[in-house]
Amino acid sequence: MHCFKKLDHELTQSALISSDLPSFRQLSPAAPTALRHPSRWLQRVLLALALLFCQTCIQAAEIDVTHASLEATDDGYRLSTSYAFELNRSLEDALVRGVPLYFTTDVQLTRRRWYWFDEVSISVSRTVRLSYNVLTRQYHASTSGQLQQSFSSLEDAMSLIRRPPRWNIADKNTLKSGDIYNVGLRMRLDVAQLPKPFQINALNNSDWRLSSDWKEFTFKVE
Secondary structure: HHHHHHHHHHHHHHHHHOOOOOOOOOOOOOOOOOHHHHHHHHHHHHHHHHHHHHHHHHOOOOOOEEEEEEEEEEOOOOEEEEEEEEOOHHHHHHOOOOOEEEEEEEEEEOOOOOOOOEEEEEEEEEEEEEEEHHHOEEEEEEEEOOOOOOEEOOOHHHHHHHHOHHHHHHHHOOOOOOOOOEEEEEEEEHHHHHHHHHHHHOOHHHHHOOOOOHHHHHHHOO
């Protein structure tokens, strides 16, 4: 819907621009189409750009956050999440050739302030590294600061990424009792941690743009 609104806006702007263009009626029929019909040419260019923008947005949002909740425990505040997505063929091929994949979850908790910008109370990230050992034919998944786990199939290894263990994102005294916080989170394929040659390829290849939209909900501290 956002893409179509943007497209409608661009076409409206092109109509306004074309009304200010000088007359091209005196041009001969042999003149290029772009000169004889500038408004039509401009609309086509804007249409192509808008469709390209929409395609990029769609390709970048391929991870679905199916569940997200935050609860208070004796140890602090624990985040529970689950995701739904599949690896495309390019990512699977890179994985079996020895290229590790890094999936990073970003979390932010903000609190509204009427007199200034929202306060960022918590901003943390956690990364799961997925790799494949050609010799043992096993997949390995390891979360930041935790031991590596081995799996006999890619589907089993992906289960750790789709349904990660609960994550203690803050100590008990980090948040203020009675306040309401806005929780935002997303998961993305972290191309910044790839080997340098693959980082360059990822910038120009849509197969490597794997991310979720930001999932937001509110949490009240009791």
